[in-house]
Amino acid sequence: MKKGKRSQNLSTRREFLIGTAGLALSSVLPACSRTAKTLQTQPTAPEISSIADREPRVSCYWVAKREHKSSYPLFKSTIEATTDFAWLSKGDRVLIKIALNSGKRYPATTDPWSVHCMVNLLKEKGAGKIWIGDQSGFGTVQWTKNWQEGSSRQLAKAAGLLDVIEDSGAEPCFFEEFGWDAYRPAIPEGEHHWKRPIMIPAKLDEADHIIYLPRVSSHVLAGNTLGFKLSVGFLRSDSRGEFHRGGKQFYAMYEEINHVPQIASKLRLVVSSGRSVLTLVGPNEGPTAKPDYGLVLASDNLLAHEMLAYAWLQWNRKFETSSIAHMTMGSHTKSRSRYNKQFSDRMWPDKDGRGTPPIDYFEPESLYNHPAIVNHLKRMGGRPRSIAVEEINKQPDSSVIDFLKRQLKA
Numbered sequence: 001m002k003k004g005k006r007s008q009n010l011s012t013r014r015e016f017l018i019g020t021a022g023l024a025l026s027s028v029l030p031a032c033s034r035t036a037k038t039l040q041t042q043p044t045a046p047e048i049s050s051i052a053d054r055e056p057r058v059s060c061y062w063v064a065k066r067e068h069k070s071s072y073p074l075f076k077s078t079i080e081a082t083t084d085f086a087w088l089s090k091g092d093r094v095l096i097k098i099a100l101n102s103g104k105r106y107p108a109t110t111d112p113w114s115v116h117c118m119v120n121l122l123k124e125k126g127a128g129k130i131w132i133g134d135q136s137g138f139g140t141v142q143w144t145k146n147w148q149e150g151s152s153r154q155l156a157k158a159a160g161l162l163d164v165i166e167d168s169g170a171e172p173c174f175f176e177e178f179g180w181d182a183y184r185p186a187i188p189e190g191e192h193h194w195k196r197p198i199m200i201p202a203k204l205d206e207a208d209h210i211i212y213l214p215r216v217s218s219h220v221l222a223g224n225t226l227g228f229k230l231s232v233g234f235l236r237s238d239s240r241g242e243f244h245r246g247g248k249q250f251y252a253m254y255e256e257i258n259h260v261p262q263i264a265s266k267l268r269l270v271v272s273s274g275r276s277v278l279t280l281v282g283p284n285e286g287p288t289a290k291p292d293y294g295l296v297l298a299s300d301n302l303l304a305h306e307m308l309a310y311a312w313l314q315w316n317r318k319f320e321t322s323s324i325a326h327m328t329m330g331s332h333t334k335s336r337s338r339y340n341k342q343f344s345d346r347m348w349p350d351k352d353g354r355g356t357p358p359i360d361y362f363e364p365e366s367l368y369n370h371p372a373i374v375n376h377l378k379r380m381g382g383r384p385r386s387i388a389v390e391e392i393n394k395q396p397d398s399s400v401i402d403f404l405k406r407q408l409k410a
Helices: 013-019 025-038 072-082 112-124 152-158 162-167 202-206 228-234 237-244 247-259 302-319 323-347 371-380 398-409
Strands: 057-064 094-098 130-134 147-149 171-174 183-186 198-201 209-213 217-219 223-225 267-274 293-299 388-391
Touching: 057 072, 057 302, 072 112, 072 267, 072 293, 094 112, 094 202, 094 228, 112 130, 112 162, 112 209, 112 267, 130 152, 152 162, 152 171, 162 171, 183 202, 198 202, 198 237, 217 302, 223 228, 223 302, 228 247, 228 371, 237 247, 237 323, 247 371, 267 302, 293 302, 302 371, 302 398, 388 398
Parallel strands: 057 388, 094 130, 094 209, 130 171, 209 267
Antiparallel strands: 057 293, 183 198, 217 223, 267 293
16 A cells, blocks of 8 residues: 555645634634524434333443542443453453544543553453554545555554553554455444445454443534444445435434444443543544543443433533633534535545535434434334433532433433
């Protein structure tokens, strides 16, 4: 694979990241005024019935600011409250999927401390080879079969993740390094919105188990990036282009990646460190909340994790983000359709001339209205009766957990 200059239609990656995708914080106010007339109507959320016998669980603990390094026992207890590790046999190979959209440091990427803790715990439980990695966003690592610009490995180094991975004894695993042909076609189980098979790394075939380690963050296009959206990092660039051109199915398509058998049959845990939260804009830039007590959460159920992580994002947006930040940056996401079109048309030029269809804008009056969550609930046959939250320790301010639980019931 050649590295170096690329074609003109894919030029100026950094210029794109600054000028589009909601990352140009210096141009927020003009952008808001220019795009106000082009906003889409928010779609009405469908009614989804509940399933009485379903109550997925999520465990969590609270960690005081700057005290995370001494909280490994709580981290371990939280994971053990989630799973008994019966799925892990001595010597099993585990792939830990991190969030490495860019070279920005946590919370724009996975918390290195959570990587360290997860590897330690897996070793204690008898895991064999542990791979940790991702393929960074197409705005930072661009490649085809014949050329490449950017490196997930270099971005992991810049984000402070590579050293932690190597020092822990795990093996870095950056999917583009295996080459274009080291991907396999996969199809989500059940009904889905993908027109072609999804291209995912053949490396997944080598893993016995998969663990997700996302972050808690806003995303200018998706509204948030938590557990569901972490799966985008598995995609080869041509499949990434397809979902970015998915129009109204944009949200459903990234949720459906998690349902390909090569992932769904091996996904054991989803663990997020919410010590810091990127509350607006995202995925790489935006105001960062650092609450007095951060939330670390874990579940063996994707939905349960998604819901509590989303509720925690909403709490930090409401109580830890300044009114000035909301005024100057909060409207960025209303231009998501325009940003996605600019991104897609630039990164994946459309040969048939149809362009990128619009994606829906929405405001989450209820967490259950997020289109990706709606799609997941439809696939599962309905809403769970409730989401059970187990606190390993108590948040000193009971109003915080009360807020989260109200969000989960809405």
